[in-house]
Amino acid sequence: MTATATAPSRRTAARRLTTRVGRVRELGIVVALALVVIPTAIVNPRFVQPQSLRDLALNASIVALLAVGQTLVVITRNVDLSVGSVLGLSAFLTAQHFADHPGTPLLAGIGFGVATGFACGLLNGLLVALGNVPSLVVTLGTLYVFRGVDYALAQGRQVNASNLPDALLDLGGSRVLGVPVLVLVTVAVIVVAAVYLRSYRSGRELYAIGSNPEAATLAGIPVARRTLTTFVLSGLIAGLAGALWVARYGTVDAAAGTGLELQVVAAVVVGGVAIFGGSGTVAGAALGALLLGTITSCLVVLQIPAFWQQAISGALLLSAITVDRLLALRLAKALRTTEGTSHA
Amino acid sequence: MRNLLRWETALVFLLVVVALAGQVSTDGSFLSGGNLFYLGLDIAEIALIALPLTLVIVAGEIDLSVASVLGLSSALIGWLWNAGWSLETILPAVIVAGALCGAVNGLLVTRLGLPSLAVTIGTLALYRGLALVVLGDTAVADFPASYTSFGTTPIPGTDIPYPIALAAVLAVLFGIALHASSFGRAVFAIGANEEGARFSGIRVKRVKLTLFVLAGAVAAIAGIVYTFRFSSARADNGVGLELAVVAAVLLGGVSIFGGKGTLFGVLAGVLLLGGLRNLLILQDTSTEVLTIVTGLLLLVSVLAPSITRRVGTLRKAAP
Numbered sequence: 001m002t003a004t005a006t007a008p009s010r011r012t013a014a015r016r017l018t019t020r021v022g023r024v025r026e027l028g029i030v031v032a033l034a035l036v037v038i039p040t041a042i043v044n045p046r047f048v049q050p051q052s053l054r055d056l057a058l059n060a061s062i063v064a065l066l067a068v069g070q071t072l073v074v075i076t077r078n079v080d081l082s083v084g085s086v087l088g089l090s091a092f093l094t095a096q097h098f099a100d101h102p103g104t105p106l107l108a109g110i111g112f113g114v115a116t117g118f119a120c121g122l123l124n125g126l127l128v129a130l131g132n133v134p135s136l137v138v139t140l141g142t143l144y145v146f147r148g149v150d151y152a153l154a155q156g157r158q159v160n161a162s163n164l165p166d167a168l169l170d171l172g173g174s175r176v177l178g179v180p181v182l183v184l185v186t187v188a189v190i191v192v193a194a195v196y197l198r199s200y201r202s203g204r205e206l207y208a209i210g211s212n213p214e215a216a217t218l219a220g221i222p223v224a225r226r227t228l229t230t231f232v233l234s235g236l237i238a239g240l241a242g243a244l245w246v247a248r249y250g251t252v253d254a255a256a257g258t259g260l261e262l263q264v265v266a267a268v269v270v271g272g273v274a275i276f277g278g279s280g281t282v283a284g285a286a287l288g289a290l291l292l293g294t295i296t297s298c299l300v301v302l303q304i305p306a307f308w309q310q311a312i313s314g315a316l317l318l319s320a321i322t323v324d325r326l327l328a329l330r331l332a333k334a335l336r337t338t339e340g341t342s343h344a
Numbered sequence: 345m346r347n348l349l350r351w352e353t354a355l356v357f358l359l360v361v362v363a364l365a366g367q368v369s370t371d372g373s374f375l376s377g378g379n380l381f382y383l384g385l386d387i388a389e390i391a392l393i394a395l396p397l398t399l400v401i402v403a404g405e406i407d408l409s410v411a412s413v414l415g416l417s418s419a420l421i422g423w424l425w426n427a428g429w430s431l432e433t434i435l436p437a438v439i440v441a442g443a444l445c446g447a448v449n450g451l452l453v454t455r456l457g458l459p460s461l462a463v464t465i466g467t468l469a470l471y472r473g474l475a476l477v478v479l480g481d482t483a484v485a486d487f488p489a490s491y492t493s494f495g496t497t498p499i500p501g502t503d504i505p506y507p508i509a510l511a512a513v514l515a516v517l518f519g520i521a522l523h524a525s526s527f528g529r530a531v532f533a534i535g536a537n538e539e540g541a542r543f544s545g546i547r548v549k550r551v552k553l554t555l556f557v558l559a560g561a562v563a564a565i566a567g568i569v570y571t572f573r574f575s576s577a578r579a580d581n582g583v584g585l586e587l588a589v590v591a592a593v594l595l596g597g598v599s600i601f602g603g604k605g606t607l608f609g610v611l612a613g614v615l616l617l618g619g620l621r622n623l624l625i626l627q628d629t630s631t632e633v634l635t636i637v638t639g640l641l642l643l644v645s646v647l648a649p650s651i652t653r654r655v656g657t658l659r660k661a662a663p
Contacts, residue, residue, distance in 0.1 A: 137594050262468065
């Protein structure tokens with residue numbers, strides 16, 4: 001009788017440790033952000049003025065957006081390397097659509113970009129889910145295909161801001177209550193994805209798939225359909241990011257977003273999403289993107305040669321996964337100990 | 345029948361098709377010695393790095409930092425040359441530095457148990473960053489002609505570029521290591537079933553560490569080749585090459601899950617991509633076609649086994 005009474009309290013202790021470690025992840029990024037921002041602000045107080053904070057958020061928002069889509073995919077133990085190419089293709093097609101049809105309503109044009117991303121994501125998803133082949137190879141293949149199509153369509157041309165409607169370019173610079181609209185869009189996508197992953201059955205099932213695909217299948221989770229959904233969502237978000245890229249930068253050629261995929265994966269990993277699936281949050285991934293972007297800006301403000309930026313973000317990524325690993329090992333040990341005592 | 349369906353056979357067939365198409369469309373100059381010399385130079389770095397990377401991927405791991413190691417070794421060559429070192433000391437030092445980069449990857453993967461995909465995305469940024477720190481955005485180009493000519497002239501009396509001769513020698517060594525030695529059998533065993541390999545007495549961690557060190561060292565050699573071929577040491581040499589090499593290895597029929605693949609297939613894959621690229625350039629076709637073809641070939645290479653499997657099951661079910 002006593003044994004059954006004490007066991008639950010030990011189990012809650014273990015669970016409390018689990019949630020604490022889970023929270024430590026986002027907290028760790030916030031602390032890292034503070035460690036980067038505070039010294040920079042002391043050296044140059046202008047760094048924390050509203051305008052430069054706005055720029056900071058604005059610069060990080062496109063990578064953060066892609067990181068949200070990537071998180072959904074990575075949680076299911078897959079990866080989408082094609083996001084940079086999807087963004088490029090969507091950006092060029094959106095810009096060209098606006099340039100060719102000057103009367104296009106703003107939302108219809110952005111919808112065109114989103115639809116492009118949707119089609120790319122659907123192709124990725126169908127190949128991975130139905131072809132039953134590794135997503136790393138499929139999306140590496142489509143990375144080349146989408147980028148090649150992008151170059152073939154562009155034929156060396158670029159779309160300039162003068163050919164784009166003012167409504168779109170205003171979107172890139174406009175603010176609501178002092179916050180740039182692009183940042184608000186990004187935050188909205190983060191919130192929707194976070195609620196989906198947290199509170200919806202199909203969202204929870206993504207974690208189950210990533211933790212153990214075979215067990216998920218046996219538990220009756222439609223693994224192929226869920227996998228397809230995550231790739232479609234990732235493509236869709238990359239399509240949206242492409243349209244926003246046009247709004248932000250105004251000039252688009254076929255090279256837009258080249259090499260972005262590894263930055264996005266880096267942000268996701270720094271944000272605490274396990275590369276082999278099963279754990280992580282979109283908020284963490286978005287914070288990871290913000291942290292990597294902030295470091296770049298801080299180095300500029302501190303007048304450290306920009307050459308250091310890449311080395312530092314690499315070192316940061318390595319320390320993030322190392323700390324994660326050490327925490328996980330400690331957690332496993334702690335769980336083993338509590339289990340051991342409850343048996344005794 | 346089973347052998348006919350092998351991916352390597354398909355690759356060789358495609359190679360012959362490309363060679364014939366090239367021969368016909370260029371009035372016989374595609375397979376001329378002069379053109380093959382340039383084709384060879386063009387694929388030298390990818391061919392070199394693909395060798396150790398094949399072993400890494402067969403063992404079930406991946407190394408995305410290879411192109412950054414190439415860039416770092418190029419930057420080191422420039423930096424040390426500016427500092428007055430002689431090339432006889434610089435080259436071994438750079439190869440050792442590459443091996444060290446590989447060792448860092450390998451230790452993080454084997455000792456801490458971190459996934460190599462995440463580790464090498466981190467070191468991809470780190471090593472490229474170090475290259476930039478060492479050399480900045482300057483270029484060093486005043487190397488003696490006796491060295492840079494290795495990258496621009498063929499071996500006397502032949503049309504073989506020196507880097508390709510080097511790649512061929514290394515290919516034989518890596519081929520023996522992978523397909524005809526106990527080390528190679530250990531690599532396959534680890535890729536097929538790591539736990540099983542450990543229980544059968546294979547020192548999994550040591551083998552994996554060796555593979556990462558080899559990848560780093562060969563990537564540094566590729567950096568030397570790259571530097572002398574363009575006679576320019578720059579920190580951004582070979583940016584983005586990692587995905588091209590991974591694509592070549594996977595196109596060669598190596599399974600991304602490990603345990604399956606041949607070095608022969610990878611070499612055929614590298615040649616096929618290089619041949620296609622060369623053919624398109626000869627015909628003044630823009631290279632975006634090549635980008636699309638690379639991607640499509642990659643998709644076909646992974647889809648082919650599952651399609652043949654499905655065909656196989658259908659045939660079994662039919663009678």
